[in-house]
Amino acid sequence: MKQPLQNLEQLLDHIGELARDNDRVSIAMVVESIGSRSFGPMLMLIGMILFSPLSGVPGMSIFMATVVLLVAVQMLIGRKHFWLPQYILTRSVNNAKLQKALDWLSKPARVIDRVLKPRLTFLVRRTGSYGVAALCVVVGLVMPFMELVPFSSSAAGLSFLALGLALVVRDGLLVLFALAVLGTALALVGTNLLG
16 A cells, blocks of 8 residues: 555455455455555454445454454554464455445445544644554454343444554544443443343
């Protein structure tokens, strides 16, 4: 990718090009398209998958939790490029399912991109980005329990999407939004599991 991503629509466009040019789109193809330094776009991608109809694919939530943990831990230790194992990189989805998910996300993406701007940047700069990574690790560890409560993994997806966008656009308000969504989702999961 020649230019760094600046918003959600650009990420959707990159993935859409892959879907148009290939019968199946693998994680490796997307990572190569967005760049191996792109922690924010990778979190956006994970969030989009979990928040879109693709989350209905059996085992997708736990698979994405594994990816989140790998990416977030690498953010925490300060790696400049992230690494994913081959079994994750080779996972793919057919272009029809992917295009359906992209179409579903396109209108909300335009609305979201219009309201984003740099603010509360201390939440997403150097130290703040470590906080984002630590939060992702916690959510990744809790996600297997979210499988037990309907739609809670979609809340996790929305949070990852917000956190990834926060890193890309430098909008710390999205970090606070993600915390609110996660807090609500975790409270619901806790209530359902304990109640």
